[in-house]
Amino acid sequence: MIAVAEPSIAFDACRACGRHDAVQRDCIRGHRIAQCPGCRLAWTHDARIDPATFYDAAYFEDANAPKGYNDYFAMAGAMQRTNRKRLNHIRRVAPKAKSLLDVGCGPGFFLREAVDRGFTSHGIEVSPFASDFGRRELQVNITTGAIDAGSLARVTESPDVITMWDTIEHLPDPDDALRRLAARLNPGGVICITTGDITSMAARITGSRWHLYNLPEHLWFFSPDALRCMLESAGLEVVNISSEICWYTAHYLVERLSYSAGIKTPRIPGASLLKRIPVPLTLFDIVFVTARKPA
Ligand SMILES: [Zn+2]
DSSP, rough: OOOOOOOOOOOOOOOTTOOOOOOOEEEETTEEEEETTTTOOOOOSSSOOOHHHHSSHHHHOOOSSSSSSSSSGGGGHHHHHHHHHHHHHHHHHHTOOEEEEEETOSSSSHHHHHHHOOOOOEEESSSSHHHHHIIIIIIIEESSSSSSSHHHHTTSOOOEHHHHHHHGGSOOOHHHHHHHHHHOOOOOOOOEEEEBTTTTTHHHHHHOOTTTTOOOOOEBBHHHHHHHHHHHHOOOOOEEEEOOOEEEEHHHHHHHHHHTTTTTOOOOOTTHHHTTTTTEEOOOOEEEEEEEEHH
């Protein structure tokens, strides 16, 4: 019998640094994760979803749905603490900024906080459910759609600040999105991005059970180097890279721990109490990057 070698899997060129020698790093629930040995960007192309239908009401608030959050809206109070901290950072790095664009704004809690702090604010959100909620319940200005020419044409004021909180890892084409956003940003303006760090200690220790291997919605897993490469390719200068401490609810932390253990938990004992307890946390696996467009 002649042994037939397994065909080698050819991955695309790295979208951050351009190398062509990506290797398979993991296989998560049937999805192959490729990784660039240079900048450490990792990605999957096996998990394509239709974002306009995937991020529906069930994604945000149905504990029985096999995706998303048990109750996203219960985290509003905890998120407000994180949002205030993020706005304090923006005021430090861009003290004269007046207009803000939040990309992947979800239901718009950050936008609401930005408006209350005096920013002229606009959001872009692919989920019709979330953007409808923001317009209706929070009275914030959100365009429903992808990050494309059509959505950006509806942003009436050129932004001094663009924010992407836990969004870039969801995008089918993050490099293309960054180029479009950089072109729309005012000269001297800043862009702030948070996303998971696949080179972090937490990611390395937990391996295939890393809590941010959140498939099929997460398509990209960044390193600080990969983010820097992609931002610089878009014409931006990185001014700060750090890790972020966020506020969650105790309920959400139990939900994520269960997910990492492979358990979907429709019912968590003491849920109503746990949803009221805000908890600050970092596993030092969220990278927070600030970049500036040259004036
Ligand atoms: Zn690379």
